[in-house]
Amino acid sequence: MSVRGLGPDAGPKAGPDAKAGGDISIREVTKIYDPDGIHVVAVERCSLEIAAGEFLVVVGPSGCGKTSLLNVLAGFEDLTDGEILLDGKPIAAPGRPVEPGSDRIVVFQNGALFPWKTVLENIVYGPMVQRRRELGRARQAARNLLAQVGLEGIEGSYPAELSSGVQRRVEILRALINEPRVMLLDEPFRGLDAVAKSVMHQFLLDLFERTRLTMFFITHDLDEAIFLGDRVVVMTTRPCCPKLVLQVNLPRPRDHRALGDTRFLELKRAALEAVHEEALKAFRAGERELA
Amino acid sequence: MGISFKRWVTNPDSWGAVASIFGFVLLWYVLTAVLRLPRFDKLPDPVAVVTAWLSPNPPDGLSIFTSVYYMDILYSVVRVLVSFALATVLGVGLGLLLGWSRVFFDYAFPLVETLRPIPPIAWIPLAVLVLPTTEMGVIFITFIAAFFATVLNTLLGVQSIDQVYFRAAKCLGSRPWDVFRHVVIPGSLPAIFTGLQVAMGVAWISLVAGEMISGQAGLGYLIYEDYSNLQFVNIVIGMLTLGLLGYGSSALVRLAGKRLMTWESRRRGVGA
Numbered sequence: 045m046s047v048r049g050l051g052p053d054a055g056p057k058a059g060p061d062a063k064a065g066g067d068i069s070i071r072e073v074t075k076i077y078d079p080d081g082i083h084v085v086a087v088e089r090c091s092l093e094i095a096a097g098e099f100l101v102v103v104g105p106s107g108c109g110k111t112s113l114l115n116v117l118a119g120f121e122d123l124t125d126g127e128i129l130l131d132g133k134p135i136a137a138p139g140r141p142v143e144p145g146s147d148r149i150v151v152f153q154n155g156a157l158f159p160w161k162t163v164l165e166n167i168v169y170g171p172m173v174q175r176r177r178e179l180g181r182a183r184q185a186a187r188n189l190l191a192q193v194g195l196e197g198i199e200g201s202y203p204a205e206l207s208s209g210v211q212r213r214v215e216i217l218r219a220l221i222n223e224p225r226v227m228l229l230d231e232p233f234r235g236l237d238a239v240a241k242s243v244m245h246q247f248l249l250d251l252f253e254r255t256r257l258t259m260f261f262i263t264h265d266l267d268e269a270i271f272l273g274d275r276v277v278v279m280t281t282r283p284c285c286p287k288l289v290l291q292v293n294l295p296r297p298r299d300h301r302a303l304g305d306t307r308f309l310e311l312k313r314a315a316l317e318a319v320h321e322e323a324l325k326a327f328r329a330g331e332r333e334l335a
Numbered sequence: 336m337g338i339s340f341k342r343w344v345t346n347p348d349s350w351g352a353v354a355s356i357f358g359f360v361l362l363w364y365v366l367t368a369v370l371r372l373p374r375f376d377k378l379p380d381p382v383a384v385v386t387a388w389l390s391p392n393p394p395d396g397l398s399i400f401t402s403v404y405y406m407d408i409l410y411s412v413v414r415v416l417v418s419f420a421l422a423t424v425l426g427v428g429l430g431l432l433l434g435w436s437r438v439f440f441d442y443a444f445p446l447v448e449t450l451r452p453i454p455p456i457a458w459i460p461l462a463v464l465v466l467p468t469t470e471m472g473v474i475f476i477t478f479i480a481a482f483f484a485t486v487l488n489t490l491l492g493v494q495s496i497d498q499v500y501f502r503a504a505k506c507l508g509s510r511p512w513d514v515f516r517h518v519v520i521p522g523s524l525p526a527i528f529t530g531l532q533v534a535m536g537v538a539w540i541s542l543v544a545g546e547m548i549s550g551q552a553g554l555g556y557l558i559y560e561d562y563s564n565l566q567f568v569n570i571v572i573g574m575l576t577l578g579l580l581g582y583g584s585s586a587l588v589r590l591a592g593k594r595l596m597t598w599e600s601r602r603r604g605v606g607a
Contacts, residue, residue, distance in 0.1 A: 120502055146508040156503035160598050162520035169517070170507040202598040222507065 065131035065227035066258030068094040068117070073126035073136075074283075075112050086112035088283030089126070096131075096225075097256040101273035103264060105326040109284030110262050111153075115259065116229050119144035119151075130225065132314060146170055148226040149219035151242040153234055157203040157215050163190070163200040166214060181222070188215045193247065209240035213247055220255070229261045233268070242300065245271060253297050266319065270311050271302060278318040281326035288318040370560045384575070387568045395566045397557070410553040411546065415538050415584065418474050423482035427527055430489025435519055444490075449557025451483040451595065455541035463549045473553075476545035481534035492523030523564050525599060528592035535588050539581045554580075 066167050075087040086109035087254050094100045106109045115121040115126060119135065119142045130137040130147065144150075149170075164186055171182035190196050195215060203211050212232055219227055233244045249272065252259060269276045270292055278288040290311055294302050302308055343349050360381050366372060368380035376441050391400045398404065419437050432446070434439050455476050460470040500522060504514045547553025561569035565574045 079423065104340065118502075134426065144502070144505040152499050152503065154499070156497075156499040158500060158503075158521070159519070160596070161517075169504075173504075173510065173513040173517070174508040178389050202601055203603060204598065218507070218566075290387070 054225055057214070059304075066096040067129075067131050067225055068226060068260070069126050069129040069132075070094075070113075070131070072283060073113070073116065073128060074095075074124045075109070075116055075121070076124040077112075080116065081083045085283040086297070087123075088285055089114070091126075092277065094258060094260065094288060099252055099261065099272060101259075101261045101263060101269040101276045102279060103266060103269045103276060103285060103315065104279030105319070105323045106170040106264060108277055108279050108281045108326065111230055113284060114150070114228050114260065114262055116152045118148060118228050119149075147224055148228055149222060149224040150218055150228045150230060151212070151232045153213055153231045155203075155208065155211050156210055157218070159203050159281055162200050162202055163206070163214050167218045167221055169218065174222070182290050185221060186217070188216075189221060193217065193251075206239070207238055209243055212236070212244055216248070216251065220251070220257075224257065225316040226258045226260060230257065231263050232261075233263075233265075241268070246299065248272065249296075249298055251285075252331070255295055266315050267303065270308055271298065271316065276311070278313060278322070281296040281322045281329065287322060291314055344455075348399045366507055377431065377567065377572055384568055385605060388572050388575075394559070395569050397435060397561075397566075397569045402570075404576075406537025407552055407554050407557045408580070410550075411542060411555070411577075412580065414470075414474055414477055414546075414553065415535075415580075416541055417540070419481055419531075419538050419584075420476035421474075421478050422485050422538070426482045426530070426534070427489050429524065430486045430495060430527070430530075431515075431519060433486070434493025434523065435515065439454045447486060448485070455480040455537070455546050458547050461546065462545075469549050469551065473542070473545040473550050477538050480537040480541045484537055485527070485530045486532040488526050488533065489523055492526025492530075493519055495526060496522035500580040519592065524592075524596055528588065528596070530590050531592070532585055535584050536581065539577060539584070 057183075065290075069207070070090060070092040073087055073090045073102075074085070077084040077086055090113060092100075094222075101109050102113070109159075110121075116123045116136055122140065122142050123136050123138060129135050134140070136142070145331050150156075158169070161169065164183060166183040167181065167186035167189065171177055171185075177185075185200065187196070190199065195210065195217075198206060199209065203214070206214070206328060216227075216232075219279055233241050236244060245268065261272060262271075273292050276290040276292060277286045278290070279285065280287045292311060294305060294307055316321075339402075363378075364381050367378045368382065369405075372386065380514045388398050393401065396403070416477040429443075433444060458479055459472070459478055462475045463469060466475060467471045486517045496518065500518050501514060504518050509517070542553070543555035543558070546553040550556040554577050558570050558573040563574065
């Protein structure tokens, strides 16, 4: 068995793959936190359809509730109202116990590679605990994955010995080896310098070309959003729901030249306006809260 | 540990250690043998101590050539090892459980926090009166402080693990046992070993207290007996032996920690 689109037995370009699925339907989702009686509506009646094999990017001001949405999607938190379907099957609904699963793997904001495991041990962790395949074969698959992205030779290193850019790539491979249906990326390149970030963008775009996994990518970097996404959803400030949906009509495969494309600049202008409006609202709300 | 003696001697970093020990001995010598200040004249000088320590026919009956010296060392070392092993197994186990289960924590933590501050010495009367043998009493007293140091540090270790690792582990399909084995245990290891270092230290402290009051052999007993007989040289030999054994046992704990946590030492290697 090999990772879809990356193994030797996969076609040259897998393209959208019906078998793998990855179709997400977010329906009227509301998430209310109630810490010590303070009612915080993080997400309100948010509906969003994500097609299998789509690269969806969510943009919004900090603290707007987009991470809450991701946490509900991932199964880390329950939702207050509404439901979420993955390939037609409900994965989250009120009163339903939260259940993360390897069909939708999260790549975290500040990285979550286990510091006490080597690169190889990290990557084979999923197959190992799921007992889906023999450990020897999982190790071989992990080595192949590393080799395919030009990271051979680091199997025995610990995360702390690697640059943060390499750490992020390893973390993405650790997710990928489980053949998830969806990748949930929560500002995964935050804190990287510009050069490392552009390397990561190319890495993720190449990966997306080969796997066509459904991507749910959160960021507050507009350039990143438009450069990577098929669709960019600008969220309102808390409570979070879609304000503006931009179809990114830049051709794939993309590279850095797309950043100078006039269509890119037009999209950015439209998105900037919406983001700015929401940022101002968030700022005023913050002032009110402080007053 | 792990480096050859020759490299240790030629390494300028270790000269500081040699200098401080040499300075201490020199000060001791000057105070007791040269200046002979009031009160210091009672103390044996380092030359007298070392001479007696290394003498085949020691005047006070204690040196590296007497079997009683090794019997006392053996008693103390075995007591510390047994107590430390018990403290490690039970302390790490209880600490992990406290950190792992919210319910268990709510039930057990207040009790642990009430018993923890009771000094080991306060346990001596009950331990001696209740336990069937004095030997068990001494081991219990040595164990008790080491145990609480281990419990607390292990608990803090589990609590200090970033929530993100639990989430990542669940995402990747872990069952509760996998999370325990692959996140909780390795994540708390650095704090566990900090706890074990402390535990080893307090084990020696409580051991001596226990042996002084209720022991029939051991270094604490030796020091106490020589105190009654006013054998100053033997007291100092006993103290220095305790120091060396304490140093050695802590170094062993550190070495074990280093072996188990390669990721920690390698990270330091990169940072240096």
